[in-house]
Amino acid sequence: MSYEIKRETHVHGKLWSRAAAGYFSDKRMAKDYVTAIMRVARGCKPSTIVDLGGGTGFIFEQLIEAGIPENVRLVVLDESEAQLAVCKNPRITPMKGAFQSFRRADIMDGTGSMMLICRSVLQYAGIFGQKPWLSHARSQMKTGEWFVHQSGCSEDVEGALELDVLFELMGVDKWVPHKEALVRLLVQAGLEITDDFPVPPVEMISEELAVRYGVSPEALGQIEADLRQTCSNRPDLFKITPAGFIFNFPYRVFLCKAVE
Numbered sequence: 001m002s003y004e005i006k007r008e009t010h011v012h013g014k015l016w017s018r019a020a021a022g023y024f025s026d027k028r029m030a031k032d033y034v035t036a037i038m039r040v041a042r043g044c045k046p047s048t049i050v051d052l053g054g055g056t057g058f059i060f061e062q063l064i065e066a067g068i069p070e071n072v073r074l075v076v077l078d079e080s081e082a083q084l085a086v087c088k089n090p091r092i093t094p095m096k097g098a099f100q101s102f103r104r105a106d107i108m109d110g111t112g113s114m115m116l117i118c119r120s121v122l123q124y125a126g127i128f129g130q131k132p133w134l135s136h137a138r139s140q141m142k143t144g145e146w147f148v149h150q151s152g153c154s155e156d157v158e159g160a161l162e163l164d165v166l167f168e169l170m171g172v173d174k175w176v177p178h179k180e181a182l183v184r185l186l187v188q189a190g191l192e193i194t195d196d197f198p199v200p201p202v203e204m205i206s207e208e209l210a211v212r213y214g215v216s217p218e219a220l221g222q223i224e225a226d227l228r229q230t231c232s233n234r235p236d237l238f239k240i241t242p243a244g245f246i247f248n249f250p251y252r253v254f255l256c257k258a259v260e
Contacts, residue, residue, distance in 0.1 A: 023202040024120070025058055032199050033150045033253050034062045037117055040146050040255055041068060047112035048073040052099045052137070053121035055080065057087035064091055075107055100125070100133045104140040114141065118149040120202075120251070127164075127175040130182075134189035141258040147191060150199060152176035153252035162231055162238070166247055169223045170213050179252065191256035199251045206244030220244065 023029050037059075041049065049068075051059055054076035063074070070091070077097045078084050084094040095107065099121055108114060116137060125133045137147060153176065154160035160178040167174045177185070179196075186193055210220050224245050231238035237248050 024055075027062060029200055029202075030059060030062055030119075032197070033119065033148075034059065034066055036195075036197075036253050036255060037063060037148050038066050038068065040148050041072070041115060044113065044115060044144075044146050045069075046072060046115035046145070048075060048108045049115045049117060050102070050107060051076045052102070052116060052118040053078055053124075054117075054119070055083040055086075057089060057092045057094070059117065059119055060092045061089060064089065073108070077102055077107075100129070100136055102140065114145055116141065116145075116147040116149075118147070118151070120150060120152065122149070123152040123174040123176050125175070126173045130175065130177070131185055131188070134185055134191070138190045138258055143258050143260055145258050147256040147258070148253070149256070150251050150253045151182065152249060153182050154178045154250050155198075159234065159237055159250065162227075162234060163247070163249065165230070166223070166227065169226065170209065170215050170219075172213055176249070182252075182254075186254065186256055190259055192259045193254055193256055195255040197253055199253055201248040201250045204247045204249050206241075206246070 037049075041063075049060075049063075049072060051057070051074070054060065055078050057076045060074045060076060068074070073093065074091055075093045075095055076084065076087055077095050077099075079096065079098050081096065084096060087094040097106070099118065104114060122130055122133065141147065152163075154163060155178065157178045160176055160181075163176050167176075183193060183196075206220060206224065209215060210217070215223070224240075227238055227245060227247070228240070237250075239246050
């Protein structure tokens, strides 16, 4: 298990539904992403869908509600046993594994078609990991198969830098690129982007960040002071609250097709 995932395991399992003000268990926040997955699945008719870093299986629960065909096998892959333990729906197959090292042959036989999905995972790869992670995912796909993902992605360079500086100040080895950079990484990996669109950001609340990443009150106070200076012109990213601050983590959904 990677260090960045391991340091967050204390909020995994039953506590995960309350993380980030419930963002990752909110049907409204997931609606557009789920709709995109359904649209692609109706067209490509995969025999198996694999949710890379799918945690508790929440997205698959939404797909089942949305009417994903019963003959489609749903496999949630995650490094956290606590997250996988929450998957109780008999239609969902929990499997321990990682985005950066999963093998198609361990999930399905050679005759079926596979579709990959992924929500809010790529940032865990860090600045040097996203390229090899994406290349690995593509290496497990056949040409013509699909990868639909909701990933951290800023519309502009400045916004991406502000977020990455926040992670650095908290001692967190995550990285969020701006759109142009992520598009370039996807194309270099052999993935053609057929559509992309923004979805609501997750509000990173300072008090919760302190608990999640073990940031001391003194360090958090200094981070807030720094953000007041550097983000004063970015109300879309940063706002002060009575208890501290909120920083918006931006997301974008990408519909990608594996090409030669």
